[in-house]
Amino acid sequence: ASGIDVGKIRADFPILQRVLRSGAPLVYLDSAATTQKPLQVLDAERDFYLKHNAAVHRGAHQLAEEATGAYEDARAAVAAFIGSRQEEVVFTKNATEGINLVAYALGNGGWVKAGDRIVVTEMEHHANLVPWQELARRTGATLEWFPLTDEGRLDLSVIDDLITENTAVVALTHQSNVLGTVNPVEVIARRAHAMGARVLVDAAQSVPHRPVDVADLGVDFLVFSGHKMLAPGGIGVLWGRYELLADLPPFLTGGSMIEIVTMEQSTYLPPPQRFEAGVPMTAQAVGLGAAVRYLGELGMDRVKRHEDQLTELALGLLSGIPGVGIIGPSGTDDRGSTVAFSVDGIHPHDVGQVLDDQGVAVRVGHHCARPLMRRYGVPATTRASFYVYNTVEEVEALARGVRAAQKFFA
Numbered sequence: 001a002s003g004i005d006v007g008k009i010r011a012d013f014p015i016l017q018r019v020l021r022s023g024a025p026l027v028y029l030d031s032a033a034t035t036q037k038p039l040q041v042l043d044a045e046r047d048f049y050l051k052h053n054a055a056v057h058r059g060a061h062q063l064a065e066e067a068t069g070a071y072e073d074a075r076a077a078v079a080a081f082i083g084s085r086q087e088e089v090v091f092t093k094n095a096t097e098g099i100n101l102v103a104y105a106l107g108n109g110g111w112v113k114a115g116d117r118i119v120v121t122e123m124e125h126h127a128n129l130v131p132w133q134e135l136a137r138r139t140g141a142t143l144e145w146f147p148l149t150d151e152g153r154l155d156l157s158v159i160d161d162l163i164t165e166n167t168a169v170v171a172l173t174h175q176s177n178v179l180g181t182v183n184p185v186e187v188i189a190r191r192a193h194a195m196g197a198r199v200l201v202d203a204a205q206s207v208p209h210r211p212v213d214v215a216d217l218g219v220d221f222l223v224f225s226g227h228k229m230l231a232p233g234g235i236g237v238l239w240g241r242y243e244l245l246a247d248l249p250p251f252l253t254g255g256s257m258i259e260i261v262t263m264e265q266s267t268y269l270p271p272p273q274r275f276e277a278g279v280p281m282t283a284q285a286v287g288l289g290a291a292v293r294y295l296g297e298l299g300m301d302r303v304k305r306h307e308d309q310l311t312e313l314a315l316g317l318l319s320g321i322p323g324v325g326i327i328g329p330s331g332t333d334d335r336g337s338t339v340a341f342s343v344d345g346i347h348p349h350d351v352g353q354v355l356d357d358q359g360v361a362v363r364v365g366h367h368c369a370r371p372l373m374r375r376y377g378v379p380a381t382t383r384a385s386f387y388v389y390n391t392v393e394e395v396e397a398l399a400r401g402v403r404a405a406q407k408f409f410a
């Protein structure tokens with residue numbers, strides 16, 4: 001057993017009691033896109049607005065002080081959750097903004113120059129591909145990538161040719177949002193650092209689902225989104241090693257991030273403030289603080305174990321259905337809880353439609369990873385993804401729904 005009491009957890013998520021248009025109860029299997037929010041998170045946000053709302057880091061009044069305290073408490077909670085120092089946690093809008101921030105600052109700060117190499121992987125979400133394409137275009141650097149094996153893993157045989165002395169940045173996902181693959185980030189970071197490159201990890205799909213300690217990973221930057229880990233939308237995190245953040249120029253500029261401003265020029269505060277221009281999303285940060293406390297109380301080891309059980313069941317049930325093909329690793333070793341699959345002869349949108357009629361909410365499409373779809377020769381897939389509140393019965397409902405789709409379109 002995982003040690004997770006799903007029944008007790010589900011009571012914290014009223015939305016999971018919904019009955020849909022079709023009359024079917026909601027089976028929410030789309031947490032890789034965004035997760036549902038527990039009462040503890042909603043209450044924390046509401047409590048902030050009801051009692052403490054003010055602009056942080058400004059004003060001498062009591063509410064401003066309380067709001068600042070709440071915001072900085074959230075930063076401390078996030079730092080504890082990923083094993084970092086508080087001043088290494090920068091609040092952003094989401095993972096996408098964190099990656100854009102780093103790509104922009106590395107270029108503007110002269111860390112990536114013409115002739116340098118930027119290395120990504122063929123399994124990246126567009127959020128961790130397009131900003132690097134743009135950085136390469138702006139600087140004259142070249143973009144290269146790790147290819148994928150048929151099983152859905154990085155082909156590491158090319159690592160020494162790919163990451164060389166002219167490699168400035170390696171940016172890769174920790175856990176694929178399609179294949180579920182968990183990448184050997186430590187191994188790649190070691191090679192990158194030996195070659196003098198900086199390493200950014202897209203942890204949008206890993207931090208919500210498994211214990212992640214930034215010191216263990218041995219990387220330079222790591223980003224994730226609150227909305228994928230029980231927190232509100234509009235808040236994300238960029239973690240960076242302090243010495244590096246302290247050397248990087250700002251991304252967005254304006255209020256709250258300056259030291260001295262004259263009409264001609266300005267100097268900037270140290271991190272994290274340097275990277276948090278303007279009045280921040282305070283209530284959302286408070287919500288994220290509540291979310292990491294909630295996950296911390298469950299224990300990320302237990303969260304992972306629970307998801308592993310559901311994933312193993314899903315892989316077993318789906319691969320037992322003739323005509324269903326899973327793209328991604330077939331076992332739960334180094335694999336997270338997103339399961340993407342094709343059903344022979346049925347378009348993923350039709351699979352999604354039949355599942356929706358049965359209350360089963362999944363994602364269909366290219367999952368913001370078009371090169372990955374091309375690699376496996378599919379235009380789109382159906383993707384189910386699991387979280388702390390999902391049950392064995394819900395995974396069984398997924399498999400039943402896929403069989404129903406086959407029957408419907410036979």
Ligand code: PMP
Pocket residue numbers: 032033094095096097125127128173175176177202204205225227368
């Ligand atoms: N990277 C990965 C692996 C993702 O799954 C996602 C969201 N689907 C993102 C980045 C982008 O996250 P956001 O849209 O919250 O910025």
